[in-house]
Structures are given as C-alpha cells and as structure tokens.
Amino acid sequence: MALLQRGRCCGAAATTSLRRLVRGPQGRVCGRHVCSQYRASSSLPDEKKEFLQNGPDLQDFVSGAFSDKSMWAEYKGNLKRQKGERLQLPPWLKTEIPIGKNYNKLKSTLRSLNLHTVCEEARCPNIGECWGGGEYATATATIMLMGDTCTRGCRFCSVKTAKNPPPLDLNEPYNTAKAIAEWGLDYVVLTSVDRDDILDGGAEHFAKTVSHLKERNSKILVECLTPDFRGDLKAVEKVALSGLDVYAHNVETVPELQRKVRDPRANFKQSLQVLKHAKKVQPDLISKTSIMLGLGETDEQVYSTMKLLREADVDCLTLGQYMQPTKRHLKVEEYVTPDKFKHWEKVGNELGFHYTASGPLVRSSYKAGEFFLKNLVEKRKTKVI
Amino acid sequence: MSSKLFGFKSTVSHPLPIHRLQVQHSSADRVTVHFINRDGERLTAMAKEGESLLEVVVNQNLGIDGFGACEGTLACSTCHLIFEEDVFQKLDAITDEELDMLDLAYGLTDTSRLGCQVCVKKVMDGLTVQVPMEVADMRRGLEVGKQSK
Numbered sequence: 001m002a003l004l005q006r007g008r009c010c011g012a013a014a015t016t017s018l019r020r021l022v023r024g025p026q027g028r029v030c031g032r033h034v035c036s037q038y039r040a041s042s043s044l045p046d047e048k049k050e051f052l053q054n055g056p057d058l059q060d061f062v063s064g065a066f067s068d069k070s071m072w073a074e075y076k077g078n079l080k081r082q083k084g085e086r087l088q089l090p091p092w093l094k095t096e097i098p099i100g101k102n103y104n105k106l107k108s109t110l111r112s113l114n115l116h117t118v119c120e121e122a123r124c125p126n127i128g129e130c131w132g133g134g135e136y137a138t139a140t141a142t143i144m145l146m147g148d149t150c151t152r153g154c155r156f157c158s159v160k161t162a163k164n165p166p167p168l169d170l171n172e173p174y175n176t177a178k179a180i181a182e183w184g185l186d187y188v189v190l191t192s193v194d195r196d197d198i199l200d201g202g203a204e205h206f207a208k209t210v211s212h213l214k215e216r217n218s219k220i221l222v223e224c225l226t227p228d229f230r231g232d233l234k235a236v237e238k239v240a241l242s243g244l245d246v247y248a249h250n251v252e253t254v255p256e257l258q259r260k261v262r263d264p265r266a267n268f269k270q271s272l273q274v275l276k277h278a279k280k281v282q283p284d285l286i287s288k289t290s291i292m293l294g295l296g297e298t299d300e301q302v303y304s305t306m307k308l309l310r311e312a313d314v315d316c317l318t319l320g321q322y323m324q325p326t327k328r329h330l331k332v333e334e335y336v337t338p339d340k341f342k343h344w345e346k347v348g349n350e351l352g353f354h355y356t357a358s359g360p361l362v363r364s365s366y367k368a369g370e371f372f373l374k375n376l377v378e379k380r381k382t383k384v385i
Numbered sequence: 386m387s388s389k390l391f392g393f394k395s396t397v398s399h400p401l402p403i404h405r406l407q408v409q410h411s412s413a414d415r416v417t418v419h420f421i422n423r424d425g426e427r428l429t430a431m432a433k434e435g436e437s438l439l440e441v442v443v444n445q446n447l448g449i450d451g452f453g454a455c456e457g458t459l460a461c462s463t464c465h466l467i468f469e470e471d472v473f474q475k476l477d478a479i480t481d482e483e484l485d486m487l488d489l490a491y492g493l494t495d496t497s498r499l500g501c502q503v504c505v506k507k508v509m510d511g512l513t514v515q516v517p518m519e520v521a522d523m524r525r526g527l528e529v530g531k532q533s534k
Binding site for chain 1 (some may be wrong): 424443446448450451452453454455458459460461462463478482486488489491519520
C-alpha cells in the first residue's frame with residue numbers, strides 16, 4: 001500500500017517538474033521530485049529485503065556453487081516439453097562464464113589472425129572449457145573455413161545464413177594453415193559452412209587448407225567436419241585424400257526427424273554415403289559423426305540409428321543435448337539426463353564404436369583432441385601388452 | 386501546461402512512458418493477422434503495415450516452432466505459410482528465388498508462400514494463415530491415433 005501511495009506522489013511531482021521544464025528557464029527542476037524509474041531498495045517490503053540479504057549473491061554464481069553435481073539427481077523440473085511450454089534449463093546444462101588466460105589468449109589470437117570459429121558463431125556452451133584446455137592440455141578450437149555465412153538455414157543452427165555469401169578468400173587456405181601451424185595446436189578441427197553457391201561446395205578450398213597445414217606441420221592431427229557437398233562424392237573424395245586424420249560429417253538426428261530438423265537439401269542417406277565414401281577412398285581414415293538428442297526422437301530410433309552408423313563403419317560417435325540457440329529455432333522437446341547419456345555411451349561401446357563421446361554438453365568436436373589422443377594412447381598401450 | 390503535448394489528462398496522476406504514447410498514435414496503421422499454428426491453436430498479432438509475416442512472428446514472439454531459420458534471406462523454407470485462395474491471388478508476384486526455396490518445403494499447396502516475402506498490407510486486415518504441419522508431426526499424430534485405439 002505504502003508503495004502505491006509513494007508512486008502516485010512521485011508521479012504528481014514528475015508532472016509538476018515537467019511542467020516547470022516546459023515553462024522555461026525560470027522554472028527549476030527540483031531534484032528531489034524527479035521520479036526515478038528504478039525503485040530505491042529502501043522502498044522494498046521487509047520480506048524482500050530479507051530474501052536479498054540471505055539469498056545467493058553474485059559470488060555464489062561466479063564461483064560455480066550451483067553446478068554441484070550431487071544436486072542433479074534431485075532436479076525435479078520438467079524434462080519433457082508439454083504443449084505450449086518452454087522447458088527450463090536443468091542444472092547439468094548450466095556452464096560457467098568463459099574467463100581465464102587461455103580463453104582470452106585464444107580469442108585475441110583468432111581475431112588477429114582473422115580466423116572464424118564455429119565455437120563463437122554457433123554459440124557453443126563449451127567454449128570456455130575447450131579453449132581452456134583439458135587434462136591432456138590439448139586446447140581444441142574448431143576453425144570455420146569459407147566465412148561465417150552459410151547457404152542453408154537449418155532449424156537447429158544459429159550460424160548466419162544468406163543466399164549468396166561473400167566470395168571465398170583465395171588466400172584463406174594458405175593463411176589459415178600458417179596461422180594454425182604458428183599457433184602450435186596439437187589437434188585442430190576444421191569445419192565449414194555449407195556453400196551450395198560454389199560448384200564443388202568448397203571441397204578444393206578445404207583440401208588445400210589441410211594439405212598446406214600438413215606441409216607446415218606433419219605432426220598435427222587434423223579433423224575435418226565437412227558439409228555433405230550436396231552428395232557430390234567427387235568433392236568428398238577430394239577432402240578425404242587431402243591428408244587428414246579424421247573425417248567427420250554429422251547426421252545430426254535420427255532419420256525420422258531429418259526433414260524437420262535439417263535443411264531439406266540434407267538427408268540421412270546422403271550423409272551416410274558421405275561417411276562411407278570417405279572411408280572407401282581412404283581406408284586409413286577415421287570417420288566420425290554426431291547426433292543431437294532432445295528433438296523428439298524415441299529410444300528405439302536412437303538405437304537403430306546407432307546400429308545403422310556402425311554398419312556403415314563409422315568409427316566415432318558423439319551424442320549431445322540440443323539447445324535452442326535463438327527464438328527462431330526449434331524448441332527443445334526433452335532434456336535428456338546425464339545418466340541417459342551414460343547409457344548411450346555404454347550402448348555405443350557395446351556396438352563397437354572406436355569411441356562414443358556422450359554427454360549433455362558434448363558436441364562433435366568437444367575435446368576432440370583429448371578423446372582422440374586418450375584413445376590412441378590407450379590402444380597403443382594394449383598393443384604393447 | 387497544454388495536456389495535448391504530453392498526452393496527459395489533468396486527472397492522470399502518473400506520466401505515461403514515451404513508448405506507450407507512440408503506440409497510441411500509430412494504432413491506426415496496425416493490421417490484424419491470425420496464424421493457425423500446427424496444433425490448431427489460433428495466434429493473433431497486430432502487424433505494422435510493411436512488415437513481413439516472418440517479422441511479425443519473430444518480433445511478437447509468437448509460439449511457432451523453428452520459424453525463420455535463415456532470417457529471411459531466402460535460404461530455407463521454414464517460414465512456409467498457407468494462405469486462403471482469395472488473399473493468395475492478391476499477393477505480390479513470386480520471384481524465382483522464392484520459388485526455388487518454396488519447392489523444398491514440406492506439405493506444399495497451391496496457395497503456399499514464404500512468410501518472409503509477404504509484406505503486410507492494409508487490405509490484409511483480418512488475414513488468416515495456416516502454418517503447415519511437419520512430416521514428424523503427421524507421423525506422431527498417426528502414432529498417437531493408433532495408441533488411443
């Protein structure tokens with residue numbers, strides 16, 4: 001009640017002061033009466049004051065106190081979307097704000113080298129973690145070639161779209177290779193936007209970047225996350241034979257949801273063919289793909305998709321939670337629990353994938369270097385034994 | 386002071402924020418548009434003349450899922466809308482670029498257009514458009530139907 005009265009008084013005073021303003025230089029604006037848009041804390045009711053006093057403050061949020069894993073199992077919020085609602089983010093998907101020396105260093109290096117990363121363009125939640133480097137101290141960054149504008153508009157991706165993006169920078173392969181070699185990364189992921197406006201979809205550009213890079217530093221491990229090149233297998237071959245170590249192409253979702261989730265120019269069969277063909281022309285390659293969960297797929301669909309992928313001799317699989325990047329994109333249908341992700345990891349390992357990276361925040365190139373090296377090291381150990 | 390200048394009436398005790406004043410003055414240029422969502426729900430919006438239907442959906446946060454992925458650059462078909470015959474005839478001619486993208490849309494009809502290319506005009510007041518169903522939605526509908534039997 002007191003608040004309302006005070007509000008009215010403020011209002012009346014403001015009207016008066018505005019009138020004074022209009023009247024001219026003689027009329028003074030009385031400071032005391034200028035109505036502030038923001039309520040002073042002293043005008044809050046006592047219960048609110050107490051809540052603010054005893055509740056969480058900025059320190060708690062910044063320190064990560066709310067990412068306590070033991071609280072995940074107790075989360076009682078809704079995980080499956082009902083009609084008309086928008087799900088709230090469960091605690092296991094809350095990430096820390098990226099800060100730190102490594103992160104900042106990487107960011108400024110990228111800008112100075114004029115490199116784009118999909119980490120920034122697609123608003124990846126892991127940016128702080130990957131750029132910071134993990135237990136093997138392998139900082140992974142996913143460089144985006146051929147610009148930051150794609151020719152397709154998929155309903156899960158927030159990368160900029162245009163019908164005719166700016167033409168390719170012909171110096172990009174050389175400059176990118178130089179920059180990455182100088183950077184001293186151990187494992188780099190090269191990806192690109194879809195460029196349906198270019199005849200070969202950008203395959204030559206991609207391949208050149210890889211070969212330049214390997215020339216400068218033959219020890220660096222290169223993973224290429226390629227588009228589907230509209231099913232042009234010659235283009236796939238060009239990239240597969242460029243000297244890379246891991247050929248990745250994402251199927252994104254189960255076959256039943258392809259039409260809804262991806263651009264209509266993409267489909268499951270085409271994507272599977274890309275992966276199969278890469279292996280066919282270069283059998284030493286390691287092939288990799290990724291699926292997003294939480295778009296409305298059923299367990300049976302996920303399992304059968306995994307089987308199809310294994311039958312196509314795909315070596316590595318990553319499973320992650322779909323998160324709605326902007327309001328123009330698909331809503332999250334379900335937040336899959338960390339335990340469920342662990343289940344899929346087990347299934348993947350049982351089906352015989354080289355490795356299955358599965359977790360809510362896992363993305364195609366999430367800690368790709370880490371996983372790859374860890375697996376390689378372990379496999380080598382067993383051979384020795 | 387003259388109340389006309391600020392839109393104040395002498396009886397009003399608190400000042401109106403400026404943006405509300407502007408809305409009051411331009412209410413005449415608003416066109417009513419109805420969107421029938423995929424689940425049958427009717428969403429009504431007051432559009433400004435000249436706004437594209439995509440802009441209406443995005444700016445007014447209408448609950449249409451995955452609409453306008455390419456931000457209106459004619460590089461997707463997620464803003465596909467189905468118009469009534471008589472309104473459809475009155476729309477501006479379709480360009481080849483729009484046709485290329487529209488051809489990829491699921492559930493294409495003879496009165497389909499892309500929402501990002503259709504701009505709201507005064508004569509469209511009371512317009513009703515249908516948001517087309519998705520493949521997945523149709524399948525799910527069939528499954529639910531089977532289960533309920």
